Amino acid sequence: MRQIGIVGLGLIGGSAGMALRRLGAEVSVTGLCLTEDDARLAERLGAVDTASARIESLRGCELVLLATPMTEIEGLFEAIGQSLPEDTLITDVASVKLPVIEAARRRLAAAGRFLGGHPMAGRAESGIRHSDPGLFNGTPWVFTPQPEQDLAPFQWWMELVTRIGARPLLMDAAEHDRQAAYVSHLAFTLSSAYVALARRKAGEGIAGPGFRGMARLAHGDARMYAEIAAANQRNLLDAIDNFTQVLAGYRQAIAGGDRLLPLFSEAGHASD
Amino acid sequence: MRQIGIVGLGLIGGSAGMALRRLGAEVSVTGLCLTEDDARLAERLGAVDTASARIESLRGCELVLLATPMTEIEGLFEAIGQSLPEDTLITDVASVKLPVIEAARRRLAAAGRFLGGHPMAGRAESGIRHSDPGLFNGTPWVFTPQPEQDLAPFQWWMELVTRIGARPLLMDAAEHDRQAAYVSHLAFTLSSAYVALARRKAGEGIAGPGFRGMARLAHGDARMYAEIAAANQRNLLDAIDNFTQVLAGYRQAIAGGDRLLPLFSEAGHASD
Numbered sequence: 001m002r003q004i005g006i007v008g009l010g011l012i013g014g015s016a017g018m019a020l021r022r023l024g025a026e027v028s029v030t031g032l033c034l035t036e037d038d039a040r041l042a043e044r045l046g047a048v049d050t051a052s053a054r055i056e057s058l059r060g061c062e063l064v065l066l067a068t069p070m071t072e073i074e075g076l077f078e079a080i081g082q083s084l085p086e087d088t089l090i091t092d093v094a095s096v097k098l099p100v101i102e103a104a105r106r107r108l109a110a111a112g113r114f115l116g117g118h119p120m121a122g123r124a125e126s127g128i129r130h131s132d133p134g135l136f137n138g139t140p141w142v143f144t145p146q147p148e149q150d151l152a153p154f155q156w157w158m159e160l161v162t163r164i165g166a167r168p169l170l171m172d173a174a175e176h177d178r179q180a181a182y183v184s185h186l187a188f189t190l191s192s193a194y195v196a197l198a199r200r201k202a203g204e205g206i207a208g209p210g211f212r213g214m215a216r217l218a219h220g221d222a223r224m225y226a227e228i229a230a231a232n233q234r235n236l237l238d239a240i241d242n243f244t245q246v247l248a249g250y251r252q253a254i255a256g257g258d259r260l261l262p263l264f265s266e267a268g269h270a271s272d
Numbered sequence: 273m274r275q276i277g278i279v280g281l282g283l284i285g286g287s288a289g290m291a292l293r294r295l296g297a298e299v300s301v302t303g304l305c306l307t308e309d310d311a312r313l314a315e316r317l318g319a320v321d322t323a324s325a326r327i328e329s330l331r332g333c334e335l336v337l338l339a340t341p342m343t344e345i346e347g348l349f350e351a352i353g354q355s356l357p358e359d360t361l362i363t364d365v366a367s368v369k370l371p372v373i374e375a376a377r378r379r380l381a382a383a384g385r386f387l388g389g390h391p392m393a394g395r396a397e398s399g400i401r402h403s404d405p406g407l408f409n410g411t412p413w414v415f416t417p418q419p420e421q422d423l424a425p426f427q428w429w430m431e432l433v434t435r436i437g438a439r440p441l442l443m444d445a446a447e448h449d450r451q452a453a454y455v456s457h458l459a460f461t462l463s464s465a466y467v468a469l470a471r472r473k474a475g476e477g478i479a480g481p482g483f484r485g486m487a488r489l490a491h492g493d494a495r496m497y498a499e500i501a502a503a504n505q506r507n508l509l510d511a512i513d514n515f516t517q518v519l520a521g522y523r524q525a526i527a528g529g530d531r532l533l534p535l536f537s538e539a540g541h542a543s544d
Binding site: 043044076087120121123139140142169171176178179180182184185186187188189190191192193194196197198200201203205206207209210213214218220222223225226229230233236239240241242244246247248249250251254255260261263264 | 304367391393448452459465466469483488508523526531
């Protein structure tokens with residue numbers, strides 16, 4: 001029987017709890033929330049077997065999954081270091097990995113007990129009430145080992161991640177953060193900037209599927225976006241600069257009025 | 273009994289045909305396609321009562337809906353002027369309205385028989401095989417009357433448009449084109465530029481919902497996008513310039529590292 005702790009029961013933590021509990025009696029999930037009210041809600045929704053607001057409740061856990069806002073993680077490393085046995089494994093779901101790994105090195109006596117993780121899953125809606133055990137179906141779940149980190153202790157966790165539908169993927173943390181800036185952080189930045197502009201320039205009256213498609217990400221968790229933009233600042237700025245350059249190329253082609261077709265087909269269809 | 277002709281049976285024409293035919297025996301739909309094979313397919317899919325590749329088949333129609341690529345419309349005005357009775361009403365679904373109205377003024381003896389229209393509906397998939405009678409449910413269907421145009425002859429058509437689920441909306445053509453540049457044409461331009469960049473900078477391996485959300489529009493009909501970018505050039509360039517400016521503001525705030533929260537919450541949640 002694997003006993004797993006989940007700290008932070010929002011969309012991702014709640015969904016992970018539900019998905020893990022569906023695997024049956026071999027897995028037991030203990031939740032750690034900010035308040036006992038949150039704990040009761042998580043239990044009622046079936047996201048955990050039991051939950052509480054006391055970190056000591058995680059003492060029997062083999063692995064603790066941190067699914068809180070990123071800014072809480074450093075403090076949690078410290079709290080875990082003080083309150084839980086030294087062999088408790090730790091992993092997380094934060095969107096930016098290098099800062100979390102650096103925090104682990106600062107705060108944990110044995111940094112190798114922490115393995116950074118990032119499921120590429122999400123919804124515009126946040127919070128445990130939107131949790132869904134199918135959230136990880138078919139999504140990559142990136143793991144970012146530290147140089148020469150021993151992955152053997154985490155093998156069973158990667159297997160569980162596979163069994164809840166995700167595809168584990170090993171990646172260097174710096175490379176993850178660079179790529180995530182493009183596939184994720186640039187995406188919500190563009191969506192937010194687009195909505196801010198389009199709302200000012202056009203009535204909602206004529207908004208159709210084009211607007212809604214581009215606006216979807218902008219309705220996501222603003223606090224999480226702000227945290228990510230701060231934590232992955234350098235990579236996100238690079239991505240914005242490169243996007244600005246690509247868009248300038250589109251502008252030039254549209255102004256020239258020729259070779260417009262490759263502009264739109266390259267992006268959507270070609271295998272470049 | 274209203275006999276309606278639809279010229280061009282792609283996603284929009286086919287969906288309109290299906291939706292209109294669901295209204296029952298009071299409406300009959302005749303399709304005009306490029307080939308007799310297309311005509312048989314449209315009949316088989318239930319998008320029309322009958323279809324053919326001969327424009328004369330539209331002679332009994334009270335109104336003809338042009339749902340072809342935009343570049344075909346001027347030629348169709350001429351063909352309709354030559355082949356169909358002078359009291360046949362004409363409307364269209366093109367994404368840019370001023371050029372179509374100008375073409376109507378050039379090619380039709382009585383330009384008032386044409387009323388520009390634009391249903392704000394669409395899918396990433398194109399073609400009659402993706403047609404869906406529910407496509408217009410809850411979507412704005414913009415009409416762009418010419419100055420002092422008599423709308424009375426088109427009232428029954430606007431009512432039918434309502435009955436297939438759309439919300440008719442009257443708008444000045446120039447204003448439509450300006451607003452559509454923001455809610456639609458800028459959206460697919462950003463999506464295309466984003467995909468072109470993200471594909472170059474990141475492996476598909478870690479692409480999650482953020483990437484897919486931003487990439488959806490880029491998979492649309494490249495030929496239609498190119499036509500729109502050419503036809504609405506000035507407005508789209510303005511929209512790109514304004515977006516570049518807004519994005520530069522986001523860049524500056526992210527580089528400064530403060531006041532990030534309003535950046536992402538203003539866009540998604542505020543009522544500005």
